[in-house]
Amino acid sequence: MNKKYSIKDIAKLSGVSVATVSRVINDNGRFSEETRKKVQKVIRDTDYHTNFSAKNLRMNKSFSVGILVPDISNYFFANVVQKIEKILFKQGYSTIICNTARDEKKELAYLKMLESKGIDGLIVISGAKAFDISKLKTPQKIPFVCIDREPKDKQNTVFISSDHYQGAVEATNSLFEAGCKFPIIASHSRTSSSSSYRLRGFKDALAKNNITYNKSKNHIVLDSDNITKKLNQFLELEPQIDGIFAINDSIAINVLSALLKIGKSVPKDIKIIGFDNDPQDIHSYPTLSSIKQDTDKIAQVTVDNLINLINHTGITGESITIPVSLIQRESSK
Amino acid sequence: MNKKYSIKDIAKLSGVSVATVSRVINDNGRFSEETRKKVQKVIRDTDYHTNFSAKNLRMNKSFSVGILVPDISNYFFANVVQKIEKILFKQGYSTIICNTARDEKKELAYLKMLESKGIDGLIVISGAKAFDISKLKTPQKIPFVCIDREPKDKQNTVFISSDHYQGAVEATNSLFEAGCKFPIIASHSRTSSSSSYRLRGFKDALAKNNITYNKSKNHIVLDSDNITKKLNQFLELEPQIDGIFAINDSIAINVLSALLKIGKSVPKDIKIIGFDNDPQDIHSYPTLSSIKQDTDKIAQVTVDNLINLINHTGITGESITIPVSLIQRESSK
DNA sequence: TTGTAGGCGTTATCAA
DNA sequence: TTGATAACGCCTACAA
Numbered sequence: 001m002n003k004k005y006s007i008k009d010i011a012k013l014s015g016v017s018v019a020t021v022s023r024v025i026n027d028n029g030r031f032s033e034e035t036r037k038k039v040q041k042v043i044r045d046t047d048y049h050t051n052f053s054a055k056n057l058r059m060n061k062s063f064s065v066g067i068l069v070p071d072i073s074n075y076f077f078a079n080v081v082q083k084i085e086k087i088l089f090k091q092g093y094s095t096i097i098c099n100t101a102r103d104e105k106k107e108l109a110y111l112k113m114l115e116s117k118g119i120d121g122l123i124v125i126s127g128a129k130a131f132d133i134s135k136l137k138t139p140q141k142i143p144f145v146c147i148d149r150e151p152k153d154k155q156n157t158v159f160i161s162s163d164h165y166q167g168a169v170e171a172t173n174s175l176f177e178a179g180c181k182f183p184i185i186a187s188h189s190r191t192s193s194s195s196s197y198r199l200r201g202f203k204d205a206l207a208k209n210n211i212t213y214n215k216s217k218n219h220i221v222l223d224s225d226n227i228t229k230k231l232n233q234f235l236e237l238e239p240q241i242d243g244i245f246a247i248n249d250s251i252a253i254n255v256l257s258a259l260l261k262i263g264k265s266v267p268k269d270i271k272i273i274g275f276d277n278d279p280q281d282i283h284s285y286p287t288l289s290s291i292k293q294d295t296d297k298i299a300q301v302t303v304d305n306l307i308n309l310i311n312h313t314g315i316t317g318e319s320i321t322i323p324v325s326l327i328q329r330e331s332s333k
Numbered sequence: 334m335n336k337k338y339s340i341k342d343i344a345k346l347s348g349v350s351v352a353t354v355s356r357v358i359n360d361n362g363r364f365s366e367e368t369r370k371k372v373q374k375v376i377r378d379t380d381y382h383t384n385f386s387a388k389n390l391r392m393n394k395s396f397s398v399g400i401l402v403p404d405i406s407n408y409f410f411a412n413v414v415q416k417i418e419k420i421l422f423k424q425g426y427s428t429i430i431c432n433t434a435r436d437e438k439k440e441l442a443y444l445k446m447l448e449s450k451g452i453d454g455l456i457v458i459s460g461a462k463a464f465d466i467s468k469l470k471t472p473q474k475i476p477f478v479c480i481d482r483e484p485k486d487k488q489n490t491v492f493i494s495s496d497h498y499q500g501a502v503e504a505t506n507s508l509f510e511a512g513c514k515f516p517i518i519a520s521h522s523r524t525s526s527s528s529s530y531r532l533r534g535f536k537d538a539l540a541k542n543n544i545t546y547n548k549s550k551n552h553i554v555l556d557s558d559n560i561t562k563k564l565n566q567f568l569e570l571e572p573q574i575d576g577i578f579a580i581n582d583s584i585a586i587n588v589l590s591a592l593l594k595i596g597k598s599v600p601k602d603i604k605i606i607g608f609d610n611d612p613q614d615i616h617s618y619p620t621l622s623s624i625k626q627d628t629d630k631i632a633q634v635t636v637d638n639l640i641n642l643i644n645h646t647g648i649t650g651e652s653i654t655i656p657v658s659l660i661q662r663e664s665s666k
Numbered sequence: 667t668t669g670t671a672g673g674c675g676t677t678a679t680c681a682a
Numbered sequence: 683t684t685g686a687t688a689a690c691g692c693c694t695a696c697a698a
Contacts, residue, residue, distance in 0.1 A: 054675030
């Protein structure tokens, strides 16, 4: 049972001082090629690796970042979080995921825990209100970036977001192009940064097609209960409806099965398109058209910017918009 | 810009020694009620919190655990991981999630990274082969528990698993009870600890109903490509088939849409039941019957056992089986 | 009941 | 180019 090696052991074994070993390890400072080789051989032979607790203590870093996410069971969120985590891991960072369940109190509690864990940075995904880190009265504020959620103080952070507006425009246009005359939007009652952009895109696409958006005629609000009933009532009042842009795929799927129950045929009677390109879209019947967000790019851009903020390099105050793409399937043919 | 407080500051502010402060914080050792109050007040006033890097360094712990998971986009895995993470977070542990993508090389690479990060414990979820931690030649071996994956050396670990066998028996029986005469099982070609138990359950349920399992007549293997074509061929050869037990919901959903394309009616012509109770089950058409795993319990038991292993309390060498439950929906009525 | 002091593994400053 | 050493914040024998 050989104990773990420390930098001191490596120093002794290779006949140099700890300072030199540290310099070789971090490729920092000056040393001869000869000593580098000597030291590196010993490191390999002993299978030494650095103790991060010690390093972090000394450097006053934790190499961990927190992620605040409203609902990890949502496909888009889960997907982005997973990709962020992978990229961060490669760079030596650990990730602490906090599912706030859209609860402000929970969010604050998590924030305090994260703060006390000494995270180096924070990623905030979506959520109802603008994100206000000043709720924490930490001496030195934690660098953070926001995805799909406007920060209250844009000065020292970066705001990253898909082009929700453009996605909504394209989705709505695709309904018109498929022959729809009276499309509506289906949304939940929650508002968020991304959903309001999507709504705006829908309205503008309507306007381009000479329809004036009317809240009671072009917009149905559906939360998870009573969807079939509400939809049925709405359709009886507005029987001319022939297209639905659902603000996300979860709602789209719900609408789809509600329509089947009501006895409507999709896409013959009514066409549907969603948003997010959930994997289940290809298993619905009919398969669901959608707008795909570029989660790879979102994750990469997010991490790049956060690391820059942590290292005090790069620019802040930016807003970065990531393009989306239209995925045509059966439901809007 | 007030700097961060350390235990030394708290000591000075409350007029006691650092040792006493430490004792109060950890409720460890003896001290008077008076000093406790004094110290705790100062801690509250200063909003002090402990520096974990220092604590971990001193105590030779990291308060972090790794999770090896084959595919985080799978609902069951994601669900369990999320719940484990939440429970661990409450206990002060960070979680490092590693998506191995069922790749042995990746798994080993991740293991080494985790080892070098100094994790206190490891959770291993599913995977093809028995888990062999001896691939790592760490001096002190890392405590670990396995979910749905047999450990190579059962002595020093705990094996946790749903009752896959019983679930498969109940699923198959429910098909018989719904009137099926010739049920088959649909599986992927991968084998895993859980899938072989499910297969065994299916076979035994068949036997109980006086059918001898025959690989070519009662078993169809479907991977993600060509599902509709393969299923169609199989059904032409075996037209008497009237029930399908899919080894998981992902396959079940695929089978369902394939059947609809072929022109079969579910559940009239063929009944289906899956396994895992994915959330999408209630959005398929018809809704999908399934076997539900108790992820809350799995997560809790897993964490409890791992923490015990880390603290050298509790028993090892155990296998723990968690009950499952049948969820009847339209597809097997 | 409380205090003193050493040491965990690193990095960085200062000398050599 | 290298080495000695202080310091990071904490816990814990040992002493008082």
